[in-house]
Amino acid sequence: MPEPVLEFTDVVAGYGALTILNGFSAEIAAGRVTTLIGANGAGKSTVFKTLFGLAEMRAGEIRLDGEPVGGLAPRALLARGVAYVPQGRNLFPTLSVEENLELGGVTLAAAVRRARMARVLERFPRLAERRAQQASTLSGGEQKTLEIGRALLGEPRVLLVDEPSIGLSPKLAREVFATLRGLADAGGVTVLMVEQNVKSGLAASHRAIALEGGRAVLEAPADAILAHPRIRSVFLGGHVAQTVSGRAAGGA
């Protein structure tokens, strides 16, 4: 397995009186797609929010390239090459595709921003064709692609994406997953995503980490989890196991 670029060690984190992560430990391999799976409320988004300072980290350590980054401001994380696409819709709906993209590069010199925007539009022709269109008029998949494209303006080495397939048809979801996989395979970007759409999410992933009760309970190659129903049912408790077998049975 490649060197870990991001390491979580015994992280305890939460919100006010609530503790959500109870000793979360995981190593995220460089240049791979790793997917966090687990039931609603297991703490998947809280892993990302802890890194970005939106949840309180109470103990443990988060390291990027071996250096502690727990408690760094989002801007400092971005400067170190970590970008975050949160769960849900995060575009300015009345602004155009191009204007939304531009907002991913407000801290850059104009010439650099223009060059990076051109590269992103080249990578995503569907966005290029719709560059003057209002973001709200894009399809769900195109909107997620635009959010990912906006994050790419920072040229991240590590991209965190929370539930990219929410609200998308299976076909659009596969397209978004393929985009993320392409960023890792062709661009060397380390992708860490959260996904409830276990079957197609893992199909595009190298590795998977299952969360239960705020801890990592399983870390394995994604194809091993997909290929072995027994591993799925033994290691993936309740909701995840049902999601996997339900989707496998439904062929989605």
Ligand SMILES: Nc1ncnc2c1ncn2[C@@H]1O[C@H](COP(=O)(O)OP(=O)(O)OP(=O)(O)O)[C@@H](O)[C@H]1O
């Ligand atoms: N800002 C917040 N303040 C208080 N509690 C929160 C906050 N954000 C999340 N929580 C709580 O933390 C727990 C874990 O939430 P989290 O969003 O990490 O779960 P998740 O695994 O991403 O779930 P889902 O699959 O539903 O997105 C939940 O019980 C949630 O209510």
Ligand SMILES: [Mg+2]
């Ligand atoms: Mg979540």
